[in-house]
Amino acid sequence: MTDASRTPLLEVRGLTTIFPTRAGPARVVDDVSFHVDEGECLGVVGESGSGKSITFLSVLGLVRPPGKVSAERMMFAGQDLLALGERARRAIRGRDIAITMQDALTALNPALTVATQITEVMLAHDRAGSMDEARAAAVEMMRLVGIPAAAKRLDDYPHQFSGGMRQRIMIATALACRPRLLIADEPTTALDVTIQAQVLELIAELRRELRMSVVLITHDLGVVVEQADRIMVMYAGQVVEEGAAREVIEDAAHPYTAGLLASMPSLDTLDRPIHPIRGQAPMPGPMPPLCRFLDRCERTTEACRKSVPLQPIGGGRASRCVWAEEVAHG
């Protein structure tokens, strides 16, 4: 199949989310376009505040006023999300598109039992006819995400589970309705390394088993390398690079991606020093029409002092850098 004949599961074009700030409107998501194919894993990378999470909250319709979301196109499984009312958007959330929140320690309601939290999603979306049915399905979900003695622990409260287990329970609530797209927002941030690997393996396994697409939001390139088919790198609300995961990692075509890679410790190159990216990500607020990475970049020239568009550089890849070719092959 060629790319042209295949309709992606989720297609977003020109997504912009604006929050008013004292300095003026901040475009925290600025003209972002992407797509997620059926069964694909898209890795979304960027440092804190780059707009990764808010991009997908915008897609789900979860941005609260005064935030304003607009887009040229937002299609999910043949449905135009922009044309749907709030009720229809809500019906899609949790049932067709589910999201797991960054911090599993706080994303579960401390006052409700795990059973309540998993079954409620199913009952709300009519995926279970009765409470008994929902509880049986909840036990199955908990088993699926690898919680030992699931049936026994069904009526426990979140504080009685460890961090890794809570992350699994959150994944179980997100998957309760067998969504077609799972957005995993920093699924491993609050976990230690061994548990991280388990949770990632779990997501990969469930993806195969339930044949769902996954968006993996993370600031950890290592996580993305192993899981994602494609990568989208975000910086200051914009997509700065995208392409097939392996190619982007091996051959970054934007200085920011290159910088992220250079600042990552690696077992193969222990002797090489780690290069942090100098400076700090810009504060959200009105931005001048310049390359946003300008003052942190090592390649800055006069040619960079303008607004740089995201340009295709061949092979399904794109970069928002004047020097894309040189960065990639230099």
Add this chain to the structure above:
Amino acid sequence: MSGAVAMNAGVQSPLALGWLRLKQNPMAIGAAMVTLLIVAAAVLAPIIAPQDPNEADLFRRLQPPVWLGGEWAFPLGCDALGRDILSRLIYGARISILVGALVVLIASVVGILAGLAAGYLGGWVDRVITGLVDILLGFPYLIFAIGLMAMMGAGFQNIVLALVYKEWVVPCRIVRGETLAAREQEYVEAARALGASRGHVMLREILPNILSPVIVVATVRMAHVIILEASLSFLGLGVQPPTASWGSMVSEGREFLLDAWWVSTFPGIAILVLVMAINVFSQGLRDAFDPRMQE
């Protein structure tokens, strides 16, 4: 005992844990028992009251309590109409407790709903509700109630209404504040992300998390409402005679304070004991259930 609490900590809901802590507080348990005793007396009034509370007999006018030369049939003496004070006290408890419980219950339901709506929905809903709350807070409670009673007329139903009109403000403010904090919690965002409606988020996600301060405050307020009811009855704006109420009993006896102190004093003590018992109990509740009081 504390070992048992620690061991159970792993398998108990927050509510069950609070209950466990409450049971270890002797003051609170004692206060709860006093309160329950008065409630039981109110409920069982027809059975345990020695006399008919409204049966007057001028031959017994201002008869002293039994230890001052009265008779055992009227242990706490009689009032100016010769009615048995003990029986009137027992029946009067019904009014105090019923008004206290009803007002706090209705005010809590109204206040919780209004507070949730104001805190979670925000916008004009919040502005309208907080505006109303601010206006109501501007009136002194008793003056407000007196004014309302004067307009609506005395009577049991009107006392409850008059007090509810202002009382709901208290739970409303607490719930609004707690909701403002809770709505920013990640679990609320997570629930929304899984397709929860606004009503669901407010009632099923937020409310269970903020309920314990509301319950604690409701008990304190009950004591407060009982005093207000007594004050209204004292001023003659409460339940109408001959129905016994502690406030009106104090009022009826005040002309005879020097000759027959027992007419006013016993209902006064009854108010004091009930209000104190409720307050001590609610203090215990707070220690046991308020998460900020722990550790």
